Amino acid sequence: MNFKSIHIGQIIEQGVAESKIELQRICNFFKCTEKEIKQMYQQESLDTETLLKWSKLLEYDFFRIYSQHLIIYAPPSAKQKTGKTTLPQFRKSIYTREIIDFILEQISTGEMTRMGVIKEYGIPKTTLYKWLIKHKEKVE
Template sequence: MNFKDIHIGQMIEQKIIESKIDSQRVCNFLKCTEEEIKQMYREKVLDTETLLKWSKLLEYDFFRLYSQHLILYAPPAAKHKAGKTNLPMFRKNIYTKEIIHFILEQINTGEMAKIDVVREYGIPKTTLYKWLIKHREQAE
């Protein structure tokens, strides 16, 4: 999975194929035609309300794809810029299993060196090496 370039329509279509959901059920749930569904598959982005409906229908959190992108590619906010807000605050340094797997795959396939991962994604060296040790042990 390439978290840098997300094509949400293709992801939804892939999940529909895997789930083997009848197109008529999809049309009824989303209240649209088959042609409109096919058009959504071609779209790189969808509005949040539509994406929420797809997430419910397919029982898959498509928003998490974007969260993973933020974890990997968005620079951490400076503390002085963060300011006071009534919005919920999330910790950026919580890495999901999918992110860890993605990063370790980048290293194991030779696509990225360890130092490149540290520079590109801002993951501390100690964290990366802990992942490498832990996942090496689990593989054995």
């Protein structure tokens, strides 16, 4: 999975193929035509309401793909934010299995060095080295 360049329509199409849901059922669920469904597969992004419906239909959290993108490509700011907010606060330092595998793959294929990963993604050095020790066979 390439978390840098997300084409959500293609990912949804892949999910539909794997789940083997009939196109007619999808059309009924969305109350639209086959042509409109196929157009969604071609779109790089979809509105949140549509994406939520796809998530429910395919029983897969497509929003998490975007969360993974934020974890990798928008590390927490070094600046302390001042002031209070009413928005919910989430920890960005929670790395999923997919993120760890992605990072380790970058190192094992030689696309990035360890220091490059630390600088590019803002992953703490100790965290990266713990991953390397724990998942040694994937890096070799």
